[in-house]
Amino acid sequence: MAISRTIRRLSITAFACAALSGQAWAEETELAITDVPAAVLATMQKSAAGAKLAEFERETEKGKTVYTATFDGKDGKEMEVTVNPDGTLVSVELEKDEKKGAEEKGKKEGKDDKEEKGQHKN
Numbered sequence: 213m214a215i216s217r218t219i220r221r222l223s224i225t226a227f228a229c230a231a232l233s234g235q236a237w238a239e240e241t242e243l244a245i246t247d248v249p250a251a252v253l254a255t256m257q258k259s260a261a262g263a264k265l266a267e268f269e270r271e272t273e274k275g276k277t278v279y280t281a282t283f284d285g286k287d288g289k290e291m292e293v294t295v296n297p298d299g300t301l302v303s304v305e306l307e308k309d310e311k312k313g314a315e316e317k318g319k320k321e322g323k324d325d326k327e328e329k330g331q332h333k334n
Contacts, residue, residue, distance in 0.1 A: 238271055238272065238273035239271065239272045239273070240269050240270070240271045241269060241270045241271075242267075242268070242269055243268040243269060243270055243279075244268070245265070245268060247268070248268050248279060248281075249279070249297060249299070251297075251298060251299030252279045252295045252296075252297065252299055254299060255293075255295045255299045255300070255301050256279070256281050256293050256295055259293045259295075259301060259304050260281075260283040260291075260293060261286075263283040263284055263285070263291075264283060264284070265281045265282070265283050265293075266281065266282050266283065267280075267281060267282045268280070268281045269281075277296075277297055278294050278295065278296060278297075278302055279294070279295050279296075279297065280292055280293065280294045280295075281293055282307050289306060289307075290306070290307040291304060291305065291306060291307060292304070292305055292306070292307040292308070
């Protein structure tokens, strides 16, 4: 009897941990442009200022759903626009991969600047 209680408690604990940790996971679904709601698409097109939109996704995280798309910005960098289901703009920013590349480049350039000035990091 004590073993079945222990197993039951462990099962409940494991289920609770899985349920709580599942809230942090984002669910992403690729979409065709025809699957993007009209209000969302209109906001995306306005934000892209005439640039061609690509890679449409619906993302759900912690119970909130947003739509994203990418486009090439005026400087040629890949941008990401995020919009709520009702068509309100959430953000327009460098696409995640572009951000990472820019950060790495900035770190490398900062290191090069220090080396040129004789400030080597040990």
